[in-house]
Amino acid sequence: MKTYLPWSADLALGIPEIDNQHQLLVAMINRIYDALIHKAPREEAGCLLQELVDYTAVHFALEESLFRITDYPGYDTHKALHEHLKQQVMDTHRRFADGQMNLDLQLMAFLRSWLEDHINGEDRAYVPHMMNTGIRLKDDSRGWLERFLNSMGRKAIA
Ligand SMILES: [Fe+2]
Numbered sequence: 001m002k003t004y005l006p007w008s009a010d011l012a013l014g015i016p017e018i019d020n021q022h023q024l025l026v027a028m029i030n031r032i033y034d035a036l037i038h039k040a041p042r043e044e045a046g047c048l049l050q051e052l053v054d055y056t057a058v059h060f061a062l063e064e065s066l067f068r069i070t071d072y073p074g075y076d077t078h079k080a081l082h083e084h085l086k087q088q089v090m091d092t093h094r095r096f097a098d099g100q101m102n103l104d105l106q107l108m109a110f111l112r113s114w115l116e117d118h119i120n121g122e123d124r125a126y127v128p129h130m131m132n133t134g135i136r137l138k139d140d141s142r143g144w145l146e147r148f149l150n151s152m153g154r155k156a157i158a
Pocket residue numbers: 022059063119123
């Protein structure tokens with residue numbers, strides 16, 4: 001079956017822990033598409049949208065904590081944008097749950113650009129800053145990001 005939003009090098013930022021989280025968001029959007037194709041019960045699609053809402057909050061919180069500990073100058077702007085994006089996906093879920101909106105290709109196109117535009121726009125813009133903070137000091141040693149994630153309790157974000 002066709003994957004709606006295939007993961008590709010175009011979406012990768014080159015920071016493995018962040019790319020893993022972005023891949024999970026992509027996988028969630030693909031599951032929502034599968035639910036559309038298979039005409040899954042409305043309730044099931046609603047659960048998938050709720051999962052996307054929840055994991056979006058986790059991922060954004062992780063990025064924002066990285067911005068704080070690295071003194072990212074774009075913190076305020078990026079955080080405000082996250083709030084806006086969170087609101088958009090929450091509204092989508094609510095309207096779907098209320099029956100004001102159906103799972104269709106228009107909704108899929110919205111979710112695709114909602115994620116892709118952010119990754120390739122504002123997220124890609126923080127990569128040079130993160131790289132400068134020594135996120136990967138040596139190829140053969142674990143970067144501080146991985147140690148940080150482990151110290152937060154990996155299960156919470158996996
Ligand atoms: Fe992101």
